[in-house]
Amino acid sequence: MNTGKKTAIIAVTANGKALAASISKKYPAGCFVPEKLQSEGFRALKPDFSTGMRLLFQQYDALVCIMAAGIAVRTLAPVISDKLYDPAVVVMDEKGLHAVSLLSGHLGGANELTRKLADITGAAAVITTATDVQRVAALDMIVPSVPAWIPDFRENCKRMNGLLAAGKRVGLYEEIPVEIDRRGFIPVEASWDMNPDELPENLEALIWVTHQYRLPELNLYTVKMVPQTRVLGIGCRKSVEPENMMRAFTEFCIRYNTDPHAFSTIASIDIKKNELAIKQLAEELNCPFITYPAEQLRKVAGKYPASEFVRQTVHVGNVALSSADLASEGRVLTPRFTAYGITMAMGERTRMNNGVKA
16 A cells, blocks of 8 residues: 555554554554564664654654553644644554544544554544534645645635534535535536626635636635646746746736646746746746756647747747647647747646546
8 A cells, every 4th residue: 555655653562562563564654662662673762752753743744653642642742833734643542442533634634544544453533623523525635635726725724614514505616627525515506707696595605616817706705726737838038037037927827817826837948947037936836847858849849839049049949838738748728928038838737636637
């Protein structure tokens, strides 16, 4: 089983060690014990038990603590920081009767891990987050599963989850179809520019899944969720000013009514790999900057208008369009946009963590 998470199992008794060994055969994890219990397959917590546990908390994505919940809480309390960043913590008793999601149930994945441990061991899964208890979706689980962006993540998740857990009428308008947990939502079918008359009655809130830059004003608490599936192809003259790159990008987004947070990747030709303006834009958008050699771009460049000047300069007739083509596997959405010595083009990825449908 490949979980994708770096997990540590910590046991403090001989019976706990046996349970840890059993779990680690079915779920990849490192096993840790106090130094006096160290044996083959188990690493000692160093320099001492408390410090060792706190170091694991800072180094691993998830901790499975086979011990009393009080021990885990008191030991980890000094290093608990923020649910946006803390690892998942699950507590189990040494007989494997209960698995308790203790910390970072949603974002950290403790609830999911608790269910997996229950399946492996036969333990009763104990999950106390309100949305899970009420069997409705949680916004802080939906957003990373797409993946997507929402403004004011912490506050909007808290407020929206509270409404869902309380059974309030929360609409979900999928302008872009996504594969998400829809439990508790009221489906909304409307035109892209949304007339209030199209909304179901008595909605208290709305989640709007969209790439739009600006949304129509509604007299309703609305959270925009932007799937990060767009790719941005860029070509530019050498040493273009970063300010002009940002200005061109803003104008590009306005022209094509696309939220800047929709972009998951920036692509260009390999001779631009150290271009400061592109690197700064990628940093601003918090997305990777990938490049392709000219010979690879030439394989798709013939599908788009060419510039002889660009061909003579970089040995391919266009950069922005062909880069967007390769990064999106051929799903280019816009013609070439030009401003300030910069060219841009947009593509759409179809495979993003199995979230957005083709």
